[in-house]
Amino acid sequence: MGNPLSPTLANIFMCKLEEDIVTPHNLPFYDWYADDCFTKRKTNTPDSLLEKLNSYNPNIKFTVEEHPDHFLDTSFNRQEVNFTTRVYQKPGKLQVHCKSAIPER
Numbered sequence: 518m519g520n521p522l523s524p525t526l527a528n529i530f531m532c533k534l535e536e537d538i539v540t541p542h543n544l545p546f547y548d549w550y551a552d553d554c555f556t557k558r559k560t561n562t563p564d565s566l567l568e569k570l571n572s573y574n575p576n577i578k579f580t581v582e583e584h585p586d587h588f589l590d591t592s593f594n595r596q597e598v599n600f601t602t603r604v605y606q607k608p609g610k611l612q613v614h615c616k617s618a619i620p621e622r
Contacts, residue, residue: 523550545558553588564581592604
């Protein structure tokens with residue numbers, strides 16, 4: 518098990534990284550959850566953000582997955598004009614009803 522303080526320190530680090538590196542890029546969309554980041558950038562633009570993120574701290578390396586079909590529990594459908602989302606269900610997994618007896622934490 519890790520240190521109980523680890524999630525808090527990770528959040529502090531990500532907030533500082535976001536303030537220093539991501540905010541100046543003025544991305545059309547950026548969000549993160551734990552160690553997963555999701556960005557949307559203009560088509561046919563170089564990915565200078567990845568270079569800056571990887572040079573921020575030598576112990577942390579970011580990777581890019583171009584045009585993912587899902588992120589966390591969200592599935593994407595990209596068309597030329599529209600961008601729609603829906604709940605992503607992993608293959609072979611049963612859906613859990615929102616009122617089922619599962620832990621809230």
